[in-house]
Amino acid sequence: MSFILCKQVVKAYAVSGHEIVALRGIDFEMEQGEMVAIIGPSGAGKSSLLNLLGGLDTPTAGQLSVGGQNLLELKGKRLADYRLNKIGFIWQQVSQNLLAHRTALANVTLPMMLAGASPWQRRKRAKDLLAAVDMSAHNHKRPGQLSGGQQQRVAIAVALANQPQLLLADELTGALDRANAVAVMDLISDLREKYGLTVLMVTHDLEMAAYADRVLTLRDGALAQDMSGRESDPPKLDTEGRIKLPQTVQSHLADAHRIAVEIRPEGVLLRPEQDEDDNTEALLQEMLPQDTPPEKRRLRLFGRKKK
Numbered sequence: 001m002s003f004i005l006c007k008q009v010v011k012a013y014a015v016s017g018h019e020i021v022a023l024r025g026i027d028f029e030m031e032q033g034e035m036v037a038i039i040g041p042s043g044a045g046k047s048s049l050l051n052l053l054g055g056l057d058t059p060t061a062g063q064l065s066v067g068g069q070n071l072l073e074l075k076g077k078r079l080a081d082y083r084l085n086k087i088g089f090i091w092q093q094v095s096q097n098l099l100a101h102r103t104a105l106a107n108v109t110l111p112m113m114l115a116g117a118s119p120w121q122r123r124k125r126a127k128d129l130l131a132a133v134d135m136s137a138h139n140h141k142r143p144g145q146l147s148g149g150q151q152q153r154v155a156i157a158v159a160l161a162n163q164p165q166l167l168l169a170d171e172l173t174g175a176l177d178r179a180n181a182v183a184v185m186d187l188i189s190d191l192r193e194k195y196g197l198t199v200l201m202v203t204h205d206l207e208m209a210a211y212a213d214r215v216l217t218l219r220d221g222a223l224a225q226d227m228s229g230r231e232s233d234p235p236k237l238d239t240e241g242r243i244k245l246p247q248t249v250q251s252h253l254a255d256a257h258r259i260a261v262e263i264r265p266e267g268v269l270l271r272p273e274q275d276e277d278d279n280t281e282a283l284l285q286e287m288l289p290q291d292t293p294p295e296k297r298r299l300r301l302f303g304r305k306k307k
Contacts, residue, residue, distance in 0.1 A: 001068065003198055004030035004053065004166070009062035011048050022048040026062070026223050028216075032165070035192060035199040037212035044218045046202035050168045053200065055083045067165055084115055088159030088197075090152070092171035097155035098143045104130060104154045105139040111161040122161075129157040132194070133187060149180030156187065160195065167192075169201035173208050185211045 006028040013020045022045040030036055038046050051057040052064060055071060064071045067086065074082055091097055098107045105126050112122035130136050133153040143151050152172060159167060169188070173181035185208050192199055201212065209215045216223055237243050245253075253259055 002029040003032035003034075003067055004028065004200070005063070005065045006049075007063040009049075009052065009064055010060045011045070011052060011057070012060045023052075023059075024222050028223055030198060030200065032067075032198050033192075033196060034214070035189075035212045036201075036214045036216060037209035038200070038202045038216050038218050038223075039204065039206065039209050040202075040218035041204075046218050047170055049218070050170050050200070050202060053166070054087050054089060054168050055079050084111065085162045086165050088162075088164035088167045090155050090159045090167070090169040090172045092174040094143055094148075094151045094155070094175075097158060098151060100143055103140045103142055104135060104146070104157075107143075107154060108157045108161055111158060115162050125161065126157070129160055130154070132191065133157050147180075148176050149183060152176065152180075152184050153187065156184075156191065160191065160197075163195070165198060167197050167199045169199065171203055172201065173203065173205060181205070181208060 006026050009023055009026040009028075010021070011023040013022060026049065028049075038049070040046055048057070052059055052071070053066060055074065058072065069082065069086075071082075089097075098104075099110070102110065105123075108126035108129055109122040112125060117125075127136070127139070130139055133156050135150060135153050135157065138146060138150060138154075143154070146154065155172075167188075172188075173184055176184060188199065188201075189211055191197065199212075201208075202218075203209050206215075
């Protein structure tokens with residue numbers, strides 16, 4: 001069974017009496033130990049997906065599980081324990097990661113204190129984590145005394161304090177310059193291997209996304225699956241400019257009468273075009289107030305293979 005499993009996940013918000021659909025029937029799986037990057041424009045639903053997986057929000061419809069736990073069944077203390085012990089969060093803004101009045105060491109020990117670890121245990125692990133992110137020399141500095149890159153390093157240590165299975169990163173390099181962004185992503189890659197982490201990150205930066213095993217695109221609340229890397233022989237253009245699609249892609253497009261092709265920086269999007277009498281959007285709006293998932297919206301991305 002996949003470590004993360006999303007089936008037909010819909011998330012809608014009520015804003016000023018109107019329904020705003022953030023996610024439209026997301027189908028998504030991740031294996032344990034995998035690193036996946038999701039890219040897309042602002043407002044595409046990236047943060048909404050992270051909030052659902054982190055237990056900060058609940059879907060309007062669909063199925064959602066992490067590590068074999070059905071997140072829709074978690075309530076009260078069980079949900080709080082899941083967020084505290086199973087998930088590590090890293091956000092772009094330092095105010096969401098660190099408390100300004102606490103030192104780096106005190107910030108890292110806080111999640112362990114909330115989890116009931118002994119003073120000796122939490123102090124030792126906090127020092128070990130700060131050493132792992134190369135911040136031992138700054139244990140007693142507050143966030144305001146640290147650079148942006150140093151703040152994110154401490155934030156990573158905080159996220160790993162309770163040995164989570166899943167690390168969720170929302171634009172963790174968005175406020176950093178290029179050199180610091182690369183250094184932070186190199187660190188994430190090293191820590192992923194050292195601690196056996198499963199990492200899901202959202203970003204606008206294709207260079208940062210390239211650190212992941214897979215890159216997916218989220219646009220207009222729909223997830224485009226990356227089919228690259230799943231074939232032993234990657235497809236190539238022939239001398240006449242034709243390309244043979246991988247079998248996995250062909251199977252998803254087999255029933256399409258027409259296929260729209262869109263060239264994007266992250267790859268090529270192949271999308272079955274809807275017939276004029278297709279009323280999927282109307283059906284979706286009817287289904288949102290109910291507990292049944294909408295008709296699956298089929299979007300598939302054939303992306304470039306990472307070098």
